[in-house]
Amino acid sequence: MKKMIVASTSTIFGSGYLEYLLPTLEKHFANVKSIVFIPFARPGGISYEKYTALAKKAFAGIHINVKGLHEFDNYKAAILKAEGIFTGGGNTFELVNQLYKQEVLASLKIAIEKGVPYLGTSAGSNICGVSMMNTNDMPIVYPPSFTTLGSIPFNINAHYLDPVKDSTHMGETRATRIKEFHVFNETPVLGLREGSWLEVNDNNITLQGKYTARVFQQNKVPFEVESGREVVV
Numbered sequence: 001m002k003k004m005i006v007a008s009t010s011t012i013f014g015s016g017y018l019e020y021l022l023p024t025l026e027k028h029f030a031n032v033k034s035i036v037f038i039p040f041a042r043p044g045g046i047s048y049e050k051y052t053a054l055a056k057k058a059f060a061g062i063h064i065n066v067k068g069l070h071e072f073d074n075y076k077a078a079i080l081k082a083e084g085i086f087t088g089g090g091n092t093f094e095l096v097n098q099l100y101k102q103e104v105l106a107s108l109k110i111a112i113e114k115g116v117p118y119l120g121t122s123a124g125s126n127i128c129g130v131s132m133m134n135t136n137d138m139p140i141v142y143p144p145s146f147t148t149l150g151s152i153p154f155n156i157n158a159h160y161l162d163p164v165k166d167s168t169h170m171g172e173t174r175a176t177r178i179k180e181f182h183v184f185n186e187t188p189v190l191g192l193r194e195g196s197w198l199e200v201n202d203n204n205i206t207l208q209g210k211y212t213a214r215v216f217q218q219n220k221v222p223f224e225v226e227s228g229r230e231v232v233v
Helices: 019-028 048-060 075-080 092-101 105-113 174-184
Strands: 003-007 034-038 065-068 085-087 118-121 155-158 189-192 196-201 204-209 213-216 223-225
Touching: 003 019, 019 048, 019 118, 019 196, 034 048, 048 065, 075 105, 085 105, 092 105, 174 189, 174 213, 189 196
Parallel strands: 003 118, 034 065, 034 085, 085 118, 155 189
Antiparallel strands: 003 196, 189 213, 196 204, 213 223
């Protein structure tokens, strides 16, 4: 019985870290006293200690303790015994690299499948899909595989941005990059805008938050999913 929050971002404009999600997280982690935080993505190269401190401060607002995975002697056991799990954002390549290096990807999947409440933001959401191949991040390291948790049956493009009308920027749009992906891959992709998240209850996936999400499928016209609606791809 999967119980997941898969969020596009940890921080929206004008708000503190996880602040906009706290009412949802309070319900999501009801009866949970402590969370294991996976800090491997290291946004901006921040240390595991500083990243964990940031998560601790946010969750203190809803009276939940946070302990970084790096603080445990046995990473696998920590994940399998966790009351709740949070994987933070940053660089998806480094996150996936460390999950493989520390041999905890399978343990994380087992924990999620048995119903341990999970929160992912940005990179921590990218790993929930079939693969990490729709991340926006630079490949700063080379993970053993792009295959990730497969806890949802599509990939996530976090921080999804729509093309800007009349923009003079000559680089690819997110839509263009996803179209390139679909030349070689069949996996559907969900463009998840900042301020929106997926609520996963077993195999039911519902979009929540202020915005619609955009669904991309191979050889099909993209379409929007309204907030509050089930995501079916």
